[in-house]
Amino acid sequence: MATNENFFSGFQVNRSLLAGGVVLTGIGAALGAAGTVMVCAALxxxxxxxxxxxxxxxxxxAHRALHGAKAASAAGWDAWRAEQTSPN
Incomplete structure (x- = not known):
């Protein structure tokens, strides 16, 4: 068991298994990043x-929509002012 090392009185880590996991995780992260770049480029x-x-x-x-919104806002404001000044 030369590949195992003892830590904290009995906690054993298999270094070759840990290293393999780190390598596979790195490869998976790189593939995931490459896939993300490809999806973003396609979109x-x-x-x-x-x-x-x-x-x-x-x-x-956008200019037409803004113009319409301004016109609607002005119409609403004018109607509100007319209602406030009416002698009801």
Missing amino acids: ATAGRDWVRKMDAPPTAI
């Missing part, structure tokens, strides 16, 4: 293609 490419195929650019869509 980014698909997103760019989807934006290119849109009829209007996202900035124009």
Whole structure:
């Protein structure tokens, strides 16, 4: 049992088994990171293609939505002010 070492009076660690586990864990982590990079690249490419195929650019869509929200807010504010000044 030359590969085992005693720690804390009876706690034995098999160094070769521990080293093998560390190596396999490192390989698994590297493969997982590589897979994550591949998934992110595929999603980014698909997103760019989807934006290119849109009829209007996202900035124009956001501008229209913001304009609509401002108009709705102004209409609500005007209605509230008219209600507050009415002699009910």
